Amino acid sequence: MPASCQFATGVHFLALLSQSPDSFLTSNEIAESTLTHPVVVRRLMASLQEAGVVETQKGPGGGVRLARLPRQITLADVYQAVQTSEPLHLPHTEPNKNCPIGQAMQGILEEIFTRAEAALTNELARTTLSDVLESALARHRAHSA
Amino acid sequence: MPASCQFATGVHFLALLSQSPDSFLTSNEIAESTLTHPVVVRRLMASLQEAGVVETQKGPGGGVRLARLPRQITLADVYQAVQTSEPLHLPHTEPNKNCPIGQAMQGILEEIFTRAEAALTNELARTTLSDVLESALARHRAHSA
DNA sequence: TTTTTTGGTAACGATTATTGTTACGTTTTG
């Protein structure tokens, strides 16, 4: 299967919005910048809106903009808003009920997954959209120079 | 696509091996305990063998056993051995080359992914197979009582 | 009020990764 890149795509979209936090960008504009389809933009933005990261405005002059300042939005916010599938998964099939290990395994793995994902989001929470935008502009300057 | 559960499956297999670190288990035995197919066991064990976590023995009396003591194998070892796809992914399509943000995005995201996955594996490194087996047996006792 | 411009969302197909399965080769033991 294609692995989900919604987090990467979401960060990209939001970095674009961070350039002008006060104005709306249309899904067409964002789709052109990222070479994807406007419906893909709207789909992902729907999740981000539900999480309170962006707000949308219909009709002429409308579009999407950040709901908070770039420095108030962390990558953990983005991750939790858009990540549909978690990085670690239980098997779909139930284990053998006669096996003591198998019976206990599911609960143990869930605990482990919870701790591991907490570690992941804690790290993501250390970076804000403002950091991302700054890095992007710095890289651009370095590359142009 | 079905999300990969190789890490969960691997931990389960290795917990079984941890019960008797000195003896070989056949892929048939492991497959029965976990209600999966022997080829699935062998496939996953091949990765774990390449990583030096288990060793195999062909022929009668053969099978798979741990290459080190359970307390010397961490879940980070398992994760790094079997995780084919990473939890975070870049988009497959290249971004717009005319966009300063898009150009820089890929490198920035790679840095972020590296830090996030390091945080994940650091957390996984805190748990050993010995811990997992102990938790499993404790849960089994609690459930039986 | 009508038209235009936007987002919202359902539905479908192409693509792709995972898993289970079969089949067959290889190695080791006895």
Add this chain to the structure above:
DNA sequence: CAAAACGTAACAATAATCGTTACCAAAAAA
């Protein structure tokens, strides 16, 4: 040499993502 195990290629079924089309709803402007 026979039997028991792993090693691995190949294929189908399943499932998830993404792009795309189509159409609705809402808001602004004419």
